[in-house]
Amino acid sequence: MMLVRNTRTGEQLDLEGSVAERWHHSCSPWTYGWKSKINPTGYNFSEIEPESMHQFWNNNMAFVRSALIARQLSASIKELGVTNIIWTQLINSSYTTAVIEWCKAYGTNNEEFHWKKVFGENSSFITDLSWELNLTKDDLERYRVAMTEARSKRIAHSNMDGEAEIKLPQFDTAINMARATHALVIELIPRIPTEPNEIYRLNPPNFESWITHLQDSISSTIPDALAATKNVVFER
Structure with a gap:
């Protein structure tokens, strides 16, 4: 074959x-x-459950989606001069969701669909991921610490009342992790044993098409929504 x-x-x-x-x-x-993006000898393919891997991937899509929504909201309220704190609250809520979903996939080991539980703690997944990102494993570990601390210290103990945007680690690395993870999982899927006539596919099959369509949808929706409510006064 x-x-x-x-x-x-x-x-x-x-x-x-x-x-x-x-x-x-x-x-x-x-x-x-x-050139393969993965080290095939670094995985026990028979122990990778497709359902868990797909849920892990869904967490990736969730944090990318939430981060992009927060970014567009933040840019649009500044551009339009919107002062209604409901929108700032939505920015913080979207960033909070992004951090939580990211931590489910890459943060603490006790998460049900953390990469160590999906691919195996001793698998080469994080090595393959760092190689694909052109980062070191130490770089990824520092980012992991920053994100988990943001969740534990800033999100868990902040009321996020909409007065100001919450300060969090930058999300470019997180989004690129999702991009790289997609490339790896696409190569892993055909190697996972399946039942006869059973086919596993990753949705979406093309990450760049998906994120481009997502960004276009967000950028065509949020500015209009903000403009329509620009003069609405929020009563505390």
């Missing part, structure tokens, strides 16, 4: 060698021979 990959969607399939050759030399986006 030979692993082939769709260069447009990232989808991967195991095919018979002769079939893979035909696909590779056709005019389709399917190819083989790319």
Whole structure:
């Protein structure tokens, strides 16, 4: 069997060698021979549960979505001069959700779908992730500490009353972690044993298309919503 990959969607399939050759030399986006982003020997594929891996990935999408919503809200209220603290409250709530969802996936080990429980504490996942991000494992550990401290100290013990935006670690690293994780999971899925006629796919198949569509949707919705309520006075 030979692993082939769709260069447009990232989808991967195991095919018979002769079939893979035909696909590779056709005019389709399917190819083989790319450099793998994972160390296949660093995983016990039989112990990876697809349902848990998909829930782990859903947490990734959740924190990206919440962080992008918070960013757009923050930029728009400054641009439009909106002073209604309800919107600041929504910024803080969105950032809070982003931090909590990130911590479910990468923060403390006791989370049900933490990467160590999904891929195995001794797997090469975090090594593969750091390589894909061009960061060291120490870099990732420092970021993990900053995010878990933000959750434990700032979010858990702040009333976040909307008077000011909560101060948190920057989210570029978190979003890039989701991007890199998608690239890794896309390669892991075809290697996970399945039942006959059972196929596992990652949704969305293409991270860049998903995040671009998400950003377009957010940027076309939030400014109009803020403009429509700009003159609404919040009564305390």
